[in-house]
Structure formats: structure tokens, C-alpha cells
Amino acid sequence: MPGPFSGLRVIEFGRFIAAPYCGQLLADGGADVIKVESLDGDETRRNGAIVPGEGRQFLNKNRGKRSLAVDLSDPEVSAAVRALVLKMDVVVANFRPGQARRHGLDYESLSRANPRLIYAENTAYGRSGPMADAPGMDVVLAGYSGLLNITADGPMPPPEPIIDYTAGLLLAWGVSTALYTRERTGKGQRLDVALLQAALVLQNNHINHIDVIDNWREEFVEYLKHAFAGGASWADVLAKRDELQPHVPARVYYGFLRTSDGMISIAAMARPLRMKMMEVVGFDDRWSREPGWEPEDARAYTAALYGTVEEILRTDTTENWHRKLSSAGIPCGPMRLREQLLDDEQVRENGFVVRMEHATLGGLTVVAPPVAFSETPLTASTASPQLGQHTREVLLESGLDAGTVDRLAARGAIRTP
The missing domain is CATH 3.30.1540.10 (formyl-coa transferase, domain 3)
Incomplete structure (x- = not known):
């Protein structure tokens, strides 16, 4: 059966986790997702590479997509990619600050040409404020947001990049919401999911202040302003918090x-x-x-x-x-x-993991799409693409002729298998 996003055209300028995971969820729903990569590929192709160009982290977030490997600094390539973007329904991106505008891929210029475009952007700290242009990764935001396991020996980062994955889920929910709105209004829009906001969502039980019971927090925050400079250890800090906050068994x-x-x-x-x-x-x-x-x-x-x-x-x-x-x-x-879960009867009986075949690596067992639909199922259709596997076919779809594509390949502006 066709997925809920069958016929949807998506282009992803995603790196690392949040934006690529959003793109994978849309692809699981049947969307045609084109992943734009540099000539060297997404960094996660190299991080923990199993074979050259195929890293474990890339495999986990890029199934079901087509890979377009290009040099966006080449004016001819940039123009072709922009023309392709204007044919899309959705852009998913986590550009570095200023990068989108340099290539004419910012929301403002794109939406003027295609008012139905939905532009889903992943940022670190949000678009406003003193940290707006600062780069951020999961562990950095874990520290900034307080999403840490603090022991007497010091803070420990979360065992998994849960902020990134939460942001990816929120991006996919945002795209779905924007698509629903577009069906009623005919208009697209930009949506932004910040890693910092995702970290706050994960701490929703505790990122709050109820005046009648939480006055201890203000005293603790004041204590923290000078604690470490005054020689306090992490054990001292935990003891102070334990002393101030209300207790329950x-x-x-x-x-x-x-x-x-x-x-x-x-x-x-x-x-x-x-x-x-x-x-x-x-x-x-x-x-x-x-x-x-x-x-x-x-x-x-x-x-x-x-x-x-x-x-x-x-x-x-x-x-x-x-x-x-x-x-x-x-x-x-x-x-x-976690090593036990791939063999767990409950996991397997519910189809929470699936088997796939990768063109280079062979058999893979991976986490299945996370939502079950009775009529429009999500499907892990194909394993992640090889770098540039679809460059030629995608550029032909953008309007370039075969001769131009060959010429771009010859001068190293694009990458094909």
C-alpha cells in the first residue's frame, strides 16, 4: 500500500542526525527524498566507517533516500540545485549560518518563487538571541540545557544523542503539521526546531517553576553562581541541591x-x-x-x-x-x-526492527519506522544510498541535459558512482 507521503517531493540538506532522521521518517512514509551531499558526503559516512563511504551512523538515518553529491560552490551546479528545490514540496535543512543565503537556498528567496514550499530548518539555539549563530552538537546542548547525569565525579553526557533524535521527530511532526495546514490554506511556511528546545521538551517534568513549592531553586541558582569558583566539588553541588529540594521516597x-x-x-x-x-x-x-x-x-x-x-x-x-x-x-x-534487544521476542514480534540489504555491506538489522498505520503504513523500503548514487538521474530531473551532466562530472563539480 502507498505510504502517507506518497507523491511528496522532499529535498534534504541534512548533516549528522536531526535533519537526516526527519528525512528518513518522511522517506519511510513514501516521500521521494533527495539527500544533497558534498562531494565527500555527509560526515557520518566517515565517522566509524565500516568500509570507505559507509559509516554505521549514516546507515541508521538515510535509508529510502536518493543521494545527490555536488559542489554547491560551483555556480552552474548551484543554479541547477535551486531549480530543483523550487519543484519540491518540502525542504529539510540544517545549514551552517549564512550558507543557505549564499547559495540562494534561504526560505525568503525560495518562498517568493514557490509560496507552497515548506521549509523545515534545524538550528542549535534558535534563530534569535545571543547564541543564534553559534554551532551546536548534541553533547554541547546536553551541557547547555542541563540534560546530564551528574555524579559526584562530574557530569556525564547522555548515552545516546537523544536531543538530536528528539529534534528529528519534532521536525517530522512540524512538516506533517505544515502539510496539513497547506491543504487548507494553499500556503507553505517555515518551521524551525532548535536542539535547545528539544532538550527542554525532554526535561518537561522538571523545566518548570511552581511558586508555592519551588522557591528552593532560586537559592540553588544563586549558589551555583559562585560555587565552582569558590572551590566546590561536584559532590558539594549535589549535596547542596539535595539539601534544598523537597524529598519524597x-x-x-x-x-x-x-x-x-x-x-x-x-x-x-x-x-x-x-x-x-x-x-x-x-x-x-x-x-x-x-x-x-x-x-x-x-x-x-x-x-x-x-x-x-x-x-x-x-x-x-x-x-x-x-x-x-x-x-x-x-x-x-x-x-x-541494548545488545540484547535485537534478539528480544517482544521487539521482533512487533516488527520493531527490520532486515534490509545494503548494496555494499549486505544484510543489516535496523530500527523499523516508529509509528504503525493500518491503512498507509510506513516502510523501510531501501537501505541508505551510496554517495552520489542518484546524482545523474536527479540532475536530469532538474532540467539539465545529459551533455551538461557529463561536463559537470568531468570537471569534478558533481559526483556519480
């Missing part, structure tokens, strides 16, 4: 706990679930049982409660605790490492 009911043969993850924060967990595991928590009661030393109480619960959980296996807790309606599950 969350650690026992939300997180990872040891069993006799592994670990189990539990999410039982709601009071009815906490009461059920006390009953199933066999411990008492007066703080949860008696609303209004609080211990004199919240930290000591929580630490002692955690020790008691984990001691009990160590008397049985993860499988048995999972069965007992799940039967009581408590959300929980065995903890897995």
Missing part, C-alpha cells in the same frame, strides 16, 4: 533495583501503586502509608527504606519478581542492555 518506587540474578525496573510512584508494592514485596513505608506524616531526616529514611527493599528483592529472581509485581498491576520489567 522516590528511589524505592521508581528506578532500578537488584534481584538475585539481575535487576528489575519499577515505576510505582502513584500512591495506590506504592501501597500494592509494599504488599507484594513485604515492607512498610509509613511516609507513603500515612499522608501528612514526614520523617525528621528524609535522606536517612529513604536510604534505609531502599536498603530494606533491595535486601528483600535479592531473595528471588528477576523473572519471579516481574511476575509477582506485574500480576498486581505494577509497571515493571527486567532490565536489559
Whole structure:
């Protein structure tokens, strides 16, 4: 069956993760996505390359696309690419500051020629403010936004580039929204997803301030202005935050706990679930049982409660605790490492990973499209393209004749297989 974006024409000027992942989601939906690359290709072709020109990170974000490898600084090539862009429905881009305007690929000039064009742009910090023109990568934004796991030894970056992928999802949602709007109004528009905003979305539970309970935050922020200059360690900073913020016995009911043969993850924060967990595991928590009661030393109480619960959980296996807790309606599950997931029965039964064949590397197992539709399914149609695999056919579609394409190839302005 045709996908929801069948017939949609998309051109992607994407590098690294966010914009390319957005392009891949549109391609999974049946869109014709042309990926414009430099003559050397997207940087992720070289990062961790398996063979020359084919890196693991490129394979994970560029399936289903056509590769157009060109030198945009060549005036003839730039004109041809601009002519191609004006035939598109959607542009997905994360240009460096000023790069789009230099090549006549900025939204303002393109939308004057094609008012129906949807221009989806990925920036680091947004288009305004003192950081507007600053470059940014996932780990840089993780530091700037506070999306870090801070230990006594210091901050640790997230184990995966979750800001980039969230931005890619938001870009794809933005394109879908803009397409829906265009169906009603006939007009395109520009949309921008900043990595910084994606990082805030990921912290939606905590990036807020409720006046009646969050006044401690202001004291902590004031403390941070001078803490490190005054010789404070990361352990000191964590202790100060722990001292100031309100306490609840969350650690026992939300997180990872040891069993006799592994670990189990539990999410039982709601009071009815906490009461059920006390009953199933066999411990008492007066703080949860008696609303209004609080211990004199919240930290000591929580630490002692955690020790008691984990001691009990160590008397049985993860499988048995999972069965007992799940039967009581408590959300929980065995903890897995990512290396185990490709063989997981639940993952495979639901088609959350798919097998593909790559022209150079052969068989691949990759993450499947993330949304299931009953009538217009998303499909991982083809593996990522070889660099410049479609340059010739795309430039012919742009209006150039075969002789011109041959001449551009001869002088090294474009790359073909």
C-alpha cells in the first residue's frame, strides 16, 4: 500500500542526525527524498566507517533516500540545485549560518518563487538571541540545557544523542503539521526546531517553576553562581541541591533495583501503586502509608527504606519478581542492555526492527519506522544510498541535459558512482 507521503517531493540538506532522521521518517512514509551531499558526503559516512563511504551512523538515518553529491560552490551546479528545490514540496535543512543565503537556498528567496514550499530548518539555539549563530552538537546542548547525569565525579553526557533524535521527530511532526495546514490554506511556511528546545521538551517534568513549592531553586541558582569558583566539588553541588529540594521516597518506587540474578525496573510512584508494592514485596513505608506524616531526616529514611527493599528483592529472581509485581498491576520489567534487544521476542514480534540489504555491506538489522498505520503504513523500503548514487538521474530531473551532466562530472563539480 502507498505510504502517507506518497507523491511528496522532499529535498534534504541534512548533516549528522536531526535533519537526516526527519528525512528518513518522511522517506519511510513514501516521500521521494533527495539527500544533497558534498562531494565527500555527509560526515557520518566517515565517522566509524565500516568500509570507505559507509559509516554505521549514516546507515541508521538515510535509508529510502536518493543521494545527490555536488559542489554547491560551483555556480552552474548551484543554479541547477535551486531549480530543483523550487519543484519540491518540502525542504529539510540544517545549514551552517549564512550558507543557505549564499547559495540562494534561504526560505525568503525560495518562498517568493514557490509560496507552497515548506521549509523545515534545524538550528542549535534558535534563530534569535545571543547564541543564534553559534554551532551546536548534541553533547554541547546536553551541557547547555542541563540534560546530564551528574555524579559526584562530574557530569556525564547522555548515552545516546537523544536531543538530536528528539529534534528529528519534532521536525517530522512540524512538516506533517505544515502539510496539513497547506491543504487548507494553499500556503507553505517555515518551521524551525532548535536542539535547545528539544532538550527542554525532554526535561518537561522538571523545566518548570511552581511558586508555592519551588522557591528552593532560586537559592540553588544563586549558589551555583559562585560555587565552582569558590572551590566546590561536584559532590558539594549535589549535596547542596539535595539539601534544598523537597524529598519524597522516590528511589524505592521508581528506578532500578537488584534481584538475585539481575535487576528489575519499577515505576510505582502513584500512591495506590506504592501501597500494592509494599504488599507484594513485604515492607512498610509509613511516609507513603500515612499522608501528612514526614520523617525528621528524609535522606536517612529513604536510604534505609531502599536498603530494606533491595535486601528483600535479592531473595528471588528477576523473572519471579516481574511476575509477582506485574500480576498486581505494577509497571515493571527486567532490565536489559541494548545488545540484547535485537534478539528480544517482544521487539521482533512487533516488527520493531527490520532486515534490509545494503548494496555494499549486505544484510543489516535496523530500527523499523516508529509509528504503525493500518491503512498507509510506513516502510523501510531501501537501505541508505551510496554517495552520489542518484546524482545523474536527479540532475536530469532538474532540467539539465545529459551533455551538461557529463561536463559537470568531468570537471569534478558533481559526483556519480
